[in-house]
Amino acid sequence: MTRIVGRDVKRIEDPALLRGRGRFVDDIAPPGLLHVAFLRSPHAHAAILSVDCSAARAMPGVHAVLSYADIAPLLAEPRLRVALPSPAYRQTLDRPILAMDEVVHVGEPVAIVVATDRAIAEDAAALIEVEYDLLDPVADAVAALEPDAPRAHRTAPHNLLAEFTLAYGDVDAAFAAAPHVLRESLDQHRGGSHSMECRGCVAIPDAVEDRLTLWSSTQTPHVARRMLCDMLGLAEDRIRVATPDVGGGFGPKLVFYPEDAAVAVAARLLKCPVKWIEDRREHFVATTQERDQRWDVEIAFDDTGRILGVRGEVIHDHGAYTARGINVAYGAVSAMPLAYVVPAYAMRCRSAVTNKVPVTPVRGAGQPQGVFAMERLLDAAARKLGLDRAEIRRRNLVPGDAMPYATPLRTRGGMQVVLDSGDYPRCLQAALDRAEWDGFAARQAAARAQGRYLGIGLANYVEGTGRGPYEHVSVRIEASGRIFVATGAAAMGQSTHTMLAQIVAEQLGFDMANIEVVAGDTAAAPLGLGGFNSRQAVLAGTSAHVAALKVRERVLRVAATLLEAAEADLEIEGRAVQVKGVPAMRVTLAEVARAAAGLPGFSIPGGAGPGLAASEEVVIDPMSYANGSCVAEVEVDEATGAVTLRRISFVHDCGRALHPRIVDGQVLGGIAHGIGNALYEWMGYDEQAQPVTTTLAEYLLVTSTEMPAEISIGHIESPTPLNPLGIKGVGESGVIPVAAAIASAIEDALSPFNVHITRVPVMPQHLVAQISPEAVR
């Protein structure tokens, strides 16, 4: 029985945030601070013939205007070498800090202006004269791979960035022998992350020690430090990267960006603090996005609806540079079959280079697309056989008694995918029960009799969480009796501080107010991978648990000596160690820590060595697989194509929940994001690859009025055997099945019109075009 873990304790992040006393990156303002504006490319593809900064430099208040030629001598490495390794690459496209002689997407930074305030910096940027020679842009991933397509980079041999096939079983034989084969062509789009806080950084040089601190709203501070050391040619002890409060991440803040490097260079050059805060328009053209995928896929199945095989081709829009790797494409393709028993599978995937913002993970990281493709095929198969859409899924889900279920799939790191725990059919049934699936046909018929079009749809997903191999956590008790926890994990709103404090408090006195957590600071943790892939509760949580147990053991040994009692008779309660049930016989944590710190010439009590501290990097290579089922109920206005979400029923299993209310919060936020992907969020580009949605008035985020009136979330807890706390990740779960479930529901609502959903976001005009084609001619 736990007292803190698994309970809805108070979040330690809240009080400061509620009082306006958070410290976000834009709140950091050291004396002498200068401000940055970037000049960005207005063209999707152009050669740079010349850059003239003279007028900008002459402007009062301007301290520096730097183009690539100006910073090149200061760089040990001019490009951001961030690509995760893979044999799938067909070319290398690392981006430069500032454009060299070619720009390849609108928004690519060309020059950095440093001035006394941001407004002056922006005024000066407008005075920089860049002579461009326009080149043909590549605006579409499918067209990019045509033989006669223009090249997105003028010296590249082609636009194929990477190519791989994920396959197992004899898929062609399965299709040849199958009684039924169906094919779908799907166009998927995801849009940006749009954390409410954009990116930003403040570089603070220290001339006395020749060091540089970069405060950055990054999800991966240790990676950022390594990149800065490589690019600036400095040793690790010269650079600290620290994260302040981060106002949401959702994926793109895990990437190391050119702006971070350019700001650091400027601060070193000018020997004073320099800040850059991304504005929302920049976020639309310079922060990575997920975007378009074309799926041409087929399913083979028998007369009972049992899947015999799935195969097809995916074209993935990679954007203009490799800012992370093939992981989004790989995640999409490997997520597709995961919830089901698919005996044979072959998916060829090609990543195409386009003249658009680079693509890297946004909450879900490809998995929503894979799930969408699978669920669309299953709906089509159910329709063909006249089967209930829930029933065809029941017949194909990996059964609960098959766990752990070793799939033939491998992760992008080459490890076998083993579904570690869960009961997918039970989860589906729980969602169906919440949604009153069985009674829906009657509700639908009653509504139709009134001329209203209700529909219901569903989707299942399995999410790979807890990407290893480790996360660093140290726990130590200082002479004050306070407990300090430091980690390489990075917080961006997902309650990381609370999560770690809970786990440590459970072992060291149950007093969360006695715990200080430092997350995302290279000065506090020697190693770290950071926040992405729903991993930190799993990896950092496990390291915190093991480290806290080790410190607990030391505390008890020292206290046993001080109290002249047996360790087994002691308990840590609050800020003291006491004989169980005898609070009068106690010694404070401060006294224990002082004793353990030692005195000159005396031996340390307990015989376990000095100090009360432990560091852990528990290695967990295999991923833990969370799962869930989502049922959406919609009403569609057949005249306008407007979709109203009536109800979402969502049941998920993320193993043991450390804090149920926070888990619900993560799922709710993911659902909202999924609703945006299903119906609203569209990052538009025209034929010249010019972005056409660069404000939040044009790019529609979900607001309170788009949320369904009824959201019901249920939990099933199947602890994973892969870590001692039984935890799986949850941060991305909510988003994964929502677009698929809503598409299924819309198709159901509009079945009298034979409406077929093959793309997201589903826009009213698409629906009207199918409901009454004559009306839109």
Add this chain to the structure above:
Amino acid sequence: MKDHALTLTVNGAAHRITVPARRSLADALREDCGLTGTHLGCEHGVCGACTVLVDGAPIRACLMLAVQAEGAEIRTVEGLASGGTLNPLQQAFTDHHALQCGFCTPGFLMLATAMLEENPAMEEAEMVDRLSANLCRCTGYTNILRAVQAVAAARR
């Protein structure tokens, strides 16, 4: 650019500042008054993170110039708590897990403060409608609505 000396009255305190004419109220609050609780999420009047109250009405501080706010009573998130005690709305936000990263939270708190002052008996449908003025990417709004409802219910 001409600078203007003016006095902003924020949470009852006078701030004597000198700013260029083009400085937004949000920037003036953050940079000249040192009140960084008001956040900027879009600077084009859509996200509502910078919502503050000017003479009782919620406004986008990114769309108002500092020079326009002279003489007005400005209220920001820093003025909600009294001493060490969160006010009922702040308390409801933490009780209902209505914040995650907390970046949009000051804007929502000020928006909801105005809603509840205007009509403490506001119906749920109107609350949902009014809350759609601001954007949040973490919470899905459900818990924000619950928090505001809880405060309204307690006042009825």
